[in-house]
Amino acid sequence: MTGFSTIYKLSLLAVFSLVQGCLSSCPVIECWYTLEKSRGGGGLASGANQVNALLFVKSEEQQHDRETMNTPSDIEHTFSITDSSGFLCHKALNPPEGSIKKPHCELNQIQPQPSSLLWVAPLTDSAQSPLYLQADWRAATIHGLDKEMSVTKAISLFTAVILSVTTKTVFVTARLGVPALLDCSFWVDPSSPLHGAGFSVEWRYQFRGNGHLVLGYDGKNDRLSDIRDKGAMLDFEGVHQNGNASLILSETKVKQSGTYICSVHVPYLLAQVAVELEIVEPPSISIHPSPPPIIIPGQIVTLHCEASGFAPLSLDFSWELTDSEGNVTPLGSGSVSGHREGYDGTYSQSSKLQLDSAKLEQGRGGELSCVAAHPGGTRRASVTLNVIGFSTPSIEDSMAMVGVALVLYGLIKFVSWTFTGSDKKLIGCL
Numbered sequence: 001m002t003g004f005s006t007i008y009k010l011s012l013l014a015v016f017s018l019v020q021g022c023l024s025s026c027p028v029i030e031c032w033y034t035l036e037k038s039r040g041g042g043g044l045a046s047g048a049n050q051v052n053a054l055l056f057v058k059s060e061e062q063q064h065d066r067e068t069m070n071t072p073s074d075i076e077h078t079f080s081i082t083d084s085s086g087f088l089c090h091k092a093l094n095p096p097e098g099s100i101k102k103p104h105c106e107l108n109q110i111q112p113q114p115s116s117l118l119w120v121a122p123l124t125d126s127a128q129s130p131l132y133l134q135a136d137w138r139a140a141t142i143h144g145l146d147k148e149m150s151v152t153k154a155i156s157l158f159t160a161v162i163l164s165v166t167t168k169t170v171f172v173t174a175r176l177g178v179p180a181l182l183d184c185s186f187w188v189d190p191s192s193p194l195h196g197a198g199f200s201v202e203w204r205y206q207f208r209g210n211g212h213l214v215l216g217y218d219g220k221n222d223r224l225s226d227i228r229d230k231g232a233m234l235d236f237e238g239v240h241q242n243g244n245a246s247l248i249l250s251e252t253k254v255k256q257s258g259t260y261i262c263s264v265h266v267p268y269l270l271a272q273v274a275v276e277l278e279i280v281e282p283p284s285i286s287i288h289p290s291p292p293p294i295i296i297p298g299q300i301v302t303l304h305c306e307a308s309g310f311a312p313l314s315l316d317f318s319w320e321l322t323d324s325e326g327n328v329t330p331l332g333s334g335s336v337s338g339h340r341e342g343y344d345g346t347y348s349q350s351s352k353l354q355l356d357s358a359k360l361e362q363g364r365g366g367e368l369s370c371v372a373a374h375p376g377g378t379r380r381a382s383v384t385l386n387v388i389g390f391s392t393p394s395i396e397d398s399m400a401m402v403g404v405a406l407v408l409y410g411l412i413k414f415v416s417w418t419f420t421g422s423d424k425k426l427i428g429c430l
């Protein structure tokens with residue numbers, strides 16, 4: 001009978017909220033509402049169609065006044081829900097007035113179901129179907145705005161949110177080998193019979209059609225699944241105290257990039273959110289041979305730039321030459337090789353530069369750099385190029401040559417004067 005009294009209470013709450021009205025900071029969200037035309041018959045594709053709906057969110061104390069909101073004419077349904085968890089009133093779901101970007105929202109009707117998963121089954125082992133199973137359940141899936149992403153899945157009974165699961169880290173990037181935290185938290189309405197009836201948390205990994213269990217936790221019996229990924233952990237104290245179901249990966253590997261789904265089960269109900277993890281590791285780069293051979297003018301030299309240990313596979317090579325005055329000449333990307341994959345899932349790739357020394361400015365050397373641009377950061381390696389032999393004289397060289405010429409001229413003049421002078425003396429004596 002507890003189930004019935006709760007429904008009664010929630011219905012009352014709905015009526016109450018319609019009567020009351022005041023300003024609120026909680027959002028009004030435009031949603032796609034999936035209607036099922038005929039229950040039980042056909043698949044989702046044949047039996048479902050989507051219509052526009054407005055979702056009025058209220059926190060416990062604050063209520064929207066429906067009368068003061070002008071509802072656009074293309075809206076076929078409006079729903080009011082009270083969210084005591086406050087997740088739906090997060091600012092990421094509440095765009096500033098007049099902004100084009102809006103949260104994405106989908107509303108569905110759902111049927112409560114028991115789960116046969118090993119770490120979820122104990123939640124429904126009493127086999128007594130509570131009355132609330134017959135009620136009108138809906139699920140709202142809401143994706144927040146671009147920058148401050150937050151995904152929330154809220155399960156509501158009539159007009160009150162009963163279970164919500166949210167993540168504040170929709171996209172997580174981590175360097176290789178460091179710990180990563182995938183945020184997920186849940187909330188169960190304390191006034192619902194589901195509160196205190198136990199919960200389970202399941203994290204699954206999904207990548208290109210392949211999936212596996214990362215970790216399952218039966219919160220009712222405080223039991224962790226036997227099968228779980230090495231280094232994957234939950235904060236057990238946090239999960240019981242604050243519904244902090246965040247997944248901790250102690251040491252990230254490249255092959256852990258993918259989608260992680262956080263599912264929170266309470267008896268007969270489930271809500272889930274997805275978190276995208278990408279391991280981003282910039283390359284280490286070097287130029288070969290190093291030091292490069294001394295260049296004979298006119299010769300074509302070949303240099304290789306090797307980039308290794310990077311992920312994901314997205315790299316742009318460029319070569320450039322910096323002369324002694326600091327002028328930079330771009331030399332293109334060179335010929336880029338195919339990639340190789342290492343045992344740890346990172347990639348390596350190289351670029352070959354064929355440098356025609358005749359084309360070097362003034363035939364002189366300079367600093368040759370290989371630049372590798374990667375989502376994890378840009379890396380650069382440099383070597384000094386030296387050209388021997390021919391070089392056109394610089395101003396200083398010309399000045400020095402003029403100086404030397406003058407000195408030589410003076411010396412010749414002096415010597416010839418001395419000799420002619422002594423000749424004259426000799427003639428004079430004769």
Ligand SMILES: *[C@@H]1O[C@H](CO)[C@@H](O)[C@H](O)[C@H]1NC(C)=O
Binds near residue numbers: 185235238242244246
């Ligand atoms: C959840 O737990 C993790 C690991 O202990 C912690 O780093 C994180 O800050 C917690 N999140 C919240 C919202 O408390």
